[in-house]
Amino acid sequence: MTASDVRGFDPGDGRISTPSATRALTWSADAAPQPTVLPPLAPDRDLAEPDWSEVVEHFREGLVICDADGVVRHVSPVAERLLPEVVPGGRLTAAGVAGLGDDSPARFIHGGRQLTARQVSLSGGRCCWYVEDVTESASRADALLAERARSAFLAGVGDKLGNPLHPDRAAAAVVRLAVPTLAEVAVLVLAPRAGRVRWWRASRSDDETPLVDSGVLPGADLPAAIADGLTGVEPHAVDWLVEQAVDAGWLPGLSGAESTARVVPLPGRDAPAGVLLVARRNTRWYDEDDVQLVRAFAARAGAALTTALLYRDQAEVADTLQASLLPVAPAEAAGVQWGTAYRPAQAGLRIGGDFHGSHRLPDGGSVFFLGDVSGKGVEAAVFTGQLRQCLQALHRLESNPGRLLRLLNDALLETTQAHGQGRFATMVLGVARPHRDGGLTLTMAGGGHLPPLVLRASGEVEVVPLRGMLIGVVPDPRVGEVTVRLAPGETCLLYSDGVTEARGGRRGDEQFGPERLVTAVTGCQRMPAPALAERVEQVTCDWLGHGDHDDIAVLALRAVGASGRTLRHLHSVPGPTGTEPRRETDT
Amino acid sequence: MTFSVRYAGRDGGGARLRLAGELDLSTAPELTAAIDRLSEAGESRVLLDLTDLTFCDSTGMAVFVRGDNRAAAEGGWLRLTGAQGRVERVLRVTGLADVLRYEPDTVDPASRSAS
Numbered sequence: 001m002t003a004s005d006v007r008g009f010d011p012g013d014g015r016i017s018t019p020s021a022t023r024a025l026t027w028s029a030d031a032a033p034q035p036t037v038l039p040p041l042a043p044d045r046d047l048a049e050p051d052w053s054e055v056v057e058h059f060r061e062g063l064v065i066c067d068a069d070g071v072v073r074h075v076s077p078v079a080e081r082l083l084p085e086v087v088p089g090g091r092l093t094a095a096g097v098a099g100l101g102d103d104s105p106a107r108f109i110h111g112g113r114q115l116t117a118r119q120v121s122l123s124g125g126r127c128c129w130y131v132e133d134v135t136e137s138a139s140r141a142d143a144l145l146a147e148r149a150r151s152a153f154l155a156g157v158g159d160k161l162g163n164p165l166h167p168d169r170a171a172a173a174v175v176r177l178a179v180p181t182l183a184e185v186a187v188l189v190l191a192p193r194a195g196r197v198r199w200w201r202a203s204r205s206d207d208e209t210p211l212v213d214s215g216v217l218p219g220a221d222l223p224a225a226i227a228d229g230l231t232g233v234e235p236h237a238v239d240w241l242v243e244q245a246v247d248a249g250w251l252p253g254l255s256g257a258e259s260t261a262r263v264v265p266l267p268g269r270d271a272p273a274g275v276l277l278v279a280r281r282n283t284r285w286y287d288e289d290d291v292q293l294v295r296a297f298a299a300r301a302g303a304a305l306t307t308a309l310l311y312r313d314q315a316e317v318a319d320t321l322q323a324s325l326l327p328v329a330p331a332e333a334a335g336v337q338w339g340t341a342y343r344p345a346q347a348g349l350r351i352g353g354d355f356h357g358s359h360r361l362p363d364g365g366s367v368f369f370l371g372d373v374s375g376k377g378v379e380a381a382v383f384t385g386q387l388r389q390c391l392q393a394l395h396r397l398e399s400n401p402g403r404l405l406r407l408l409n410d411a412l413l414e415t416t417q418a419h420g421q422g423r424f425a426t427m428v429l430g431v432a433r434p435h436r437d438g439g440l441t442l443t444m445a446g447g448g449h450l451p452p453l454v455l456r457a458s459g460e461v462e463v464v465p466l467r468g469m470l471i472g473v474v475p476d477p478r479v480g481e482v483t484v485r486l487a488p489g490e491t492c493l494l495y496s497d498g499v500t501e502a503r504g505g506r507r508g509d510e511q512f513g514p515e516r517l518v519t520a521v522t523g524c525q526r527m528p529a530p531a532l533a534e535r536v537e538q539v540t541c542d543w544l545g546h547g548d549h550d551d552i553a554v555l556a557l558r559a560v561g562a563s564g565r566t567l568r569h570l571h572s573v574p575g576p577t578g579t580e581p582r583r584e585t586d587t
Numbered sequence: 588m589t590f591s592v593r594y595a596g597r598d599g600g601g602a603r604l605r606l607a608g609e610l611d612l613s614t615a616p617e618l619t620a621a622i623d624r625l626s627e628a629g630e631s632r633v634l635l636d637l638t639d640l641t642f643c644d645s646t647g648m649a650v651f652v653r654g655d656n657r658a659a660a661e662g663g664w665l666r667l668t669g670a671q672g673r674v675e676r677v678l679r680v681t682g683l684a685d686v687l688r689y690e691p692d693t694v695d696p697a698s699r700s701a702s
Contacts, residue, residue: 353645372645373645374645374646374648374649374652375645375646375649376612376646421649421653422648422649422650422651422652422653422654422656423649423652424648424649424652426645426680426681447682448680448681448682448683449680449681450680451680467682468682469681469682469683469685469686470648470681470682470683470686473652473683473686474686477682478682478685497644497645501644511673550644
């Protein structure tokens with residue numbers, strides 16, 4: 001029922017209505033709407049005088065007419081029924097009806113009925129009381145108000161529960177909202193998870209906000225009524241329910257003898273998501289309307305909780321999968337200092353289509369790789385994961401980079417062709433072997449990826465002439481192979497096209513390009529590998545400004561010798577004026 | 588610069604599509620749709636003219652590879668021609684230039700690469 005319905009609400013019984021003569025007149029008019037013309041008043045009415053007493057008897061209001069002395073002269077049949085004490089011939093005041101005095105309230109209870117009375121003065125000092133029974137309409141209005149309050153409460157609950165993505169927060173919100181409208185103490189017990197049961201409780205406090213606390217119970221210690229509720233059974237309001245709740249220590253400030261409680265399951269996906277226990281002093285029993293309200297509340301709470309639980313489950317799955325797709329730090333290897341940088345295009349996902357990594361070989365060397373798969377986001381990350389797992393298995397069978405890359409190509413070809421989305425990878429795959437003098441021999445195979453750079457001790461930056469074809473497209477790809485010798489302190493740098501194709505600069509759409517990258521790392525030959533990787537990431541991001549970018553991955557290998565001397569903590573960055581950086585060997 | 592695909596008639600035993608502008612994540616679906624339309628019309632030999640293409644990223648290359656896979660399944664091919672500047676460099680670095688090279692003298696260019 002809406003507010004306008006309420007305003008238009010006519011408490012009458014419909015006996016007083018438009019005279020049928022008028023209705024007939026209106027109906028006899030043409031179907032086309034016309035302004036209703038009232039018939040002119042007849043100057044000479046020769047109609048019979050109506051029988052007023054008969055008319056009056058059909059009023060909803062009862063009439064009591066008193067003379068100037070306050071003696072009752074007439075009582076209509078309706079008034080007789082409502083006020084049996086009032087009899088003609090007696091004084092009205094003698095009847096002792098509370099509502100019929102000079103300064104009585106307009107509305108009063110008499111004989112179990114709710115009445116209204118108004119006094120109208122008549123000629124000759126007489127007066128007339130119009131008395132009406134409003135019990136029905138008043139209770140209807142009360143019921144309506146109560147219903148509106150319940151609707152408003154439930155609407156508020158819907159708003160406040162909203163769409164919480166955290167089950168704990170949703171549970172706390174549920175009990176907080178149940179107090180004080182539904183209960184003085186509300187306890188929410190969630191469905192058991194791994195044999196343990198979590199509960200939240202809100203109890204009414206002196207100020208407006210309820211106190212909320214929570215706890216954990218072993219599933220076996222649940223009160224029987226709650227355990228039943230979790231299976232979907234709604235127990236009836238019986239004394240032992242309160243006793244169980246008191247025994248469980250859930251009802252502070254309420255004793256078993258003077259409390260009333262109900263248990264309602266919260267609907268979930270298959271089984272209930274939980275059970276809500278509401279309790280209050282037994283001065284307010286839970287009647288049928290109250291129980292309906294608790295059930296409606298539980299339905300909303302159940303929906304919110306189920307959403308939050310579902311989200312939690314999915315987020316856990318996503319986190320687990322994501323963790324398996326993240327690049328892992330390269331394996332520690334003798335004589336090699338690793339430096340990495342990784343910045344996925346979709347930062348929120350933390351995963352992307354670029355990848356890098358390394359595996360230790362039994363002979364003391366390391367397999368290392370950096371690459372890029374076509375596409376972006378989750379799909380690209382999943383393909384990256386497949387590729388890395390393939391490599392993890394295959395490097396145990398084959399340690400020659402060129403042959404390993406071909407094996408990987410064959411393994412991926414099946415997946416990429418079955419998928420039909422033109423999926424492929426470009427990568428550099430290498431094997432690093434340490435030498436006694438502290439240098440490294442790098443044998444690298446090219447899979448259609450950007451050529452690595454080598455930072456020589458002399459300060460020169462070389463582009464490694466590595467060629468080859470992308471991986472996962474054709475059955476027998478051309479794979480180039482190059483061997484590079486790094487002297488101690490020299491570094492090899494692998495990077496993805498997110499670096500060289502970064503768009504930014506002054507105009508915002510200019511590519512960073514390989515030449516700028518060479519310039520950016522020139523003079524950095526003394527930098528430790530982590531600092532160099534970080535520098536490449538930094539200059540790329542500076543170039544980008546705030547623009548969108550592709551995945552960015554950088555892998556740097558520095559020959560540091562097998563003596564165990566680590567240069568990890570030493571950073572030497574070229575000064576802004578181009579002065580010679582300080583030597584890391586000095587400290 | 589915006590991206591465009593234009594049908595440029597039949598040439599060298601296949602349909603020629605002339606690409607212009609930048610081929611990346613946002614424009615790749617347009618090319619995919621154009622290739623699919625040709626394929627649905629029974630044309631399994633497609634030559635992409637990249638003369639006016641100024642940019643191509645891995646998404647664009649994925650469309651080339653997908654198109655070639657799809658055409659090959661029907662006994663046809665997809666080949667590239669006319670790549671310039673940055674696009675030529677990207678295709679060379681990835682080796683895709685070799686995989687999808689168009690050889691006008693060869694009767695069936697597909698017989699060259701997938702050996």
